[in-house]
Amino acid sequence: MIRSEILREIAPILRDQLIVCNIGLPSQELHIIDDQPSNFYMLGTMGLSSSIGLGLALAQDKTVISIDGDGSVLTNLGTLPTIANNVANNFILLIIDNGSYGSTGDQPTYAGKLTKLEAVATACGCENVVTCQDVDTGKVLQAAIDSKQMTIIVSKCDSGNIKLPVITKDPVVIRDRFMTAVAS
Amino acid sequence: MSIDKRIVDDLVANDVSFVTTVPCKQLAGVIEEVDARPEIFHIPSNKEDEGMGLCAGAWMGGKRPAIIMQNTAIGVTINTLATLIQYYRMPLPMIISYRGELREPVACQVEMAVHTKALLNQMNIPTYHFHKESDAAELDAILKYTFMCNKPVAILTDASFWGGYGDQ
Ligand SMILES: Cc1ncc(C[n+]2csc(CCOP(=O)(O)OP(=O)(O)O)c2C)c(N)n1
Numbered sequence A: 001m002i003r004s005e006i007l008r009e010i011a012p013i014l015r016d017q018l019i020v021c022n023i024g025l026p027s028q029e030l031h032i033i034d035d036q037p038s039n040f041y042m043l044g045t046m047g048l049s050s051s052i053g054l055g056l057a058l059a060q061d062k063t064v065i066s067i068d069g070d071g072s073v074l075t076n077l078g079t080l081p082t083i084a085n086n087v088a089n090n091f092i093l094l095i096i097d098n099g100s101y102g103s104t105g106d107q108p109t110y111a112g113k114l115t116k117l118e119a120v121a122t123a124c125g126c127e128n129v130v131t132c133q134d135v136d137t138g139k140v141l142q143a144a145i146d147s148k149q150m151t152i153i154v155s156k157c158d159s160g161n162i163k164l165p166v167i168t169k170d171p172v173v174i175r176d177r178f179m180t181a182v183a184s
Numbered sequence B: 001m002s003i004d005k006r007i008v009d010d011l012v013a014n015d016v017s018f019v020t021t022v023p024c025k026q027l028a029g030v031i032e033e034v035d036a037r038p039e040i041f042h043i044p045s046n047k048e049d050e051g052m053g054l055c056a057g058a059w060m061g062g063k064r065p066a067i068i069m070q071n072t073a074i075g076v077t078i079n080t081l082a083t084l085i086q087y088y089r090m091p092l093p094m095i096i097s098y099r100g101e102l103r104e105p106v107a108c109q110v111e112m113a114v115h116t117k118a119l120l121n122q123m124n125i126p127t128y129h130f131h132k133e134s135d136a137a138e139l140d141a142i143l144k145y146t147f148m149c150n151k152p153v154a155i156l157t158d159a160s161f162w163g164g165y166g167d168q
């Protein structure tokens, strides 16, 4: 499966949670598949999906899922020790590991080579790190939500993208409706 | 009352309850004070752009955030300031140690000091410079201003403000 197929499959699970979605194609895909006020689309700032999600989870009680990419986690590797040492049991980091910088044309990342993000997360002190195959992402994600334990999921999938329009929504509109969903 | 305590009192009085920090020698006392306050959740970050991401999330979750950092980090946070904090219009008080000013013992610190105000100016970030201890009297108003206008606001605190470097 490619990332957009995973997102299509897990969309029914995502729609009831607060989602922070990674820059580029992941946000464009989620926006087309199932736009919700409870989705915070990142329009820039590669790398910070996990940080924004952790901050949000620590500040309030609702479940927060950060959808991240392998390349973006690599660019902000410092996030993993921060997550490990500041446990928020309403936080799930879902790393869609396609082994490439998908949004920029699937250039390979080191995660697609020798570096295992699940091992990095574990070494950083994260306790519940689950590696799964693309087809099992929904099952693993639902289990993580039900467990009420902070969980890092590394979902291994294929590189590849579908063609989609960019998001033209105003960032302040995205943020404002998201904050309304958070507070509701 | 110590200046560290006064700064943190102002944060608490303005309902700032989520603070991320990356240390600087000048900020050691204020970071210690932040860490000691039950009203504040202190979350050290590994890099300042990461810290700004944490602050953005916390603010959307209903908490007032702040970041405490060194001016040498301005360079690594430009993209985050432009594409996250400013683009989505979020408030972020930045208490910044202004290294590389008068009484600085480390020459390399001057290299970012000469760019600090120019970069903040280029970013249209409201900037306040604390040089004397009495300048801190404005902190309360600066915090209110930040959360009124939903912008990142810089508070540069130089060595003279912190009382120099002692025996260095
Ligand atoms: C600082 C910065 N560098 C580079 C880019 C370009 N860029 C945007 S998305 C992206 C790829 C992200 O890859 P990954 O996190 O693995 O997500 P994927 O698209 O593969 O799901 C890159 C390199 C950027 N937006 N910002």
Ligand SMILES: [Mg+2]
Binding pocket: A069, A070, A071, A096, A097, A098, A099, A100, A101, A102
């Ligand atoms: Mg990728």
